[in-house]
Amino acid sequence: MNDREAVKVLIVNDDGQYLTGTAFEWEFTDERGKARVFDYQADRVGELIDLVRKTQGRVWIAVKLDPREVFEFCDRCGCRMWAFKTYFDGRQFLCRNCREVESGAKPGLPPRGASGEVP
Ligand SMILES: [Zn+2]
Numbered sequence: 453m454n455d456r457e458a459v460k461v462l463i464v465n466d467d468g469q470y471l472t473g474t475a476f477e478w479e480f481t482d483e484r485g486k487a488r489v490f491d492y493q494a495d496r497v498g499e500l501i502d503l504v505r506k507t508q509g510r511v512w513i514a515v516k517l518d519p520r521e522v523f524e525f526c527d528r529c530g531c532r533m534w535a536f537k538t539y540f541d542g543r544q545f546l547c548r549n550c551r552e553v554e555s556g557a558k559p560g561l562p563p564r565g566a567s568g569e570v571p
Contacts (some may be wrong), residue, residue: 459492461514471512488518489517526550 462484463471469480470487481487490497492514502513525532529545539551546554 458494460488460517461490461492461497463490463497464512464513464515492515528554535564 455567465471465480467480469482470484471478472481472486472488473479494500497514501514504510504512524545526547528546528550531547533547539548539550541554
């Protein structure tokens, strides 16, 4: 562990909804599973929250994710999955489907839908 360890957060607005979408098109959702996961440092969450408060008068809160809840993204198919379900092969993070394809267990089997790994 070091001081550069990423802190993963969700952003919650004053209605208790979770921020999702992109920097160009923010949306809020009631579903925690659809919330976008931010890296507190890399995504400058503190600055974003400050900016929104100053420009829009809205109060957003960064909520730290439970470590068991942190998502990773499959480097191969891009699907989001729980971090503890990812496989790191030394080069890339893979979801279960892609790992099976890569390892040759089920050659040619395409990965399932993008949301398949999130309960
Ligand atoms: Zn995948």
